[in-house]
Structures are given as structure tokens and as C-alpha cells.
Amino acid sequence: MAGPMKMRATIAGGNTEVRVLMTHPMTTAQMKEGLHHIQNVVVKQNGKTVVEAEISQAVSRNPVFSFRLKGGAKGDKIEVSWLDNKGESNKIETAVA
């Protein structure tokens, strides 16, 4: 099941700093749970894709990522979504504080 996500987006040093947490087991094939990991992460700023990532089972359980976007302003809408190898997905949206 897709667990909850948390995100914080703030203006720091003139740029937008995005920190996002995803609840996910991120298990490898060697673990008893079998291979289950997020494959794709997409970051959008006001509806426009700014970061597209592909990740492997080597990313730690309950992944936390930080990204930096050029400029930006309070109130900008930041959306982060993920999709895993079993087709499960989740997303979160927040306004830059």
C-alpha cells in the first residue's frame, strides 16, 4: 500500500528548496519481502515538470529527497509523485512557504 508522503518547500538563498519524504519499504530481491521499490519520481513546479528521476532498490527505505529549483516564490505549487515496480503510486502537493 502506498503510505503517506510529507513535503516541505521553502525559499532559501533565492531558490526553492524542496524536501520530500515517501513512505515505502524499498526492499531488494535478497530480502524476504522480494523486490519492491520506487522506480520513478517526478517533481513539478506550478504544473511544469522540473525533475524526473529513475531510482533503484539501493535507495533507502522511506526515501527522503531534497531538490533545488531556481528562484520561485511563496505560493508556488510543488507536486511530487512516485511510481513503483508494482504499479503503485502516490503524490503530494504543497505551496511554497
Add this chain to the structure above:
Amino acid sequence: MNNIRRSLLAAAGLLLLKPLAALAAWNQEAFGAKSAADALKGLGTANPAPSKDIVIEAPQIAENGAVVPIEISSNIPGTTSIAVLIEKNPFPLAGKFDFKEGALPFVKLNVKMGETSDVRVIALAGGKSFVATREIKVTIGGCGG
């Protein structure tokens, strides 16, 4: 009648195709590679040039290999992509981050490391590839369980 049948078939076809399309953007060749060299090949990156303009911030010694924080930024102008490879992991490629217009070539993430290893960061800029390497020592590996 035939038209209805055709559109039903088309709709069924779309339903079948949709999950495949959604999962397609994952580079199986690169992520399935068991050596850093093969992973680089899978990424279409040959012989990256060493660069001091890729900054890797990570602990010298990670006590817990299950959660090793790595912060990466590229000061190479026009960087569009950053890939992270953990040389001695069973599957070295940990992630690939594509930065579009509006994003800075920066990412911070936590990775698992099975043992002490070189971590290689590849940056793409203007059709060229660059690499920086950093060794991280691991006292307790984080790939078992």
C-alpha cells in the same frame, strides 16, 4: 455493430497498454547491470572525464549502510542529468536524476551500501559526461535483511 465492437476492442487495448507505458520510463539495462562499467554503458555514457566541479558531500565513514546520506551538486554549466553509482553494490546504479529548465543540478538522497565502496557520480552537460568519485567506508552493510 462492428463499430461498437471495434471501439470496445480499442478501449480494452488502451487499458492494457496504460500500465506498460507508465512503467516504461525505467532504464532496465542500466539498472539491471551488475558492474559500474555495464551500468554506464546502459546509460549511454562512455569514458566520462574526471571533474572537480561535481561536489559530493557524504560521510567518510557510514556506521549504518542502510542509510547513507549523499548530497550532490554539479557546478558544470548546463548540467542536465546526474547519475549515482555505488561501485560495489550488487546493482551499482542507484539513481538517475534529469533536471529540466527551472531545476538546479542538485539532489540529496539516502542510499544503501552493502560494503565500503567508491561512489561515482556522473554528470551530463552539453552532450559530454563527467565523473567524480568518493569513497565511503561502511562499518555495517545495509543490503541484507
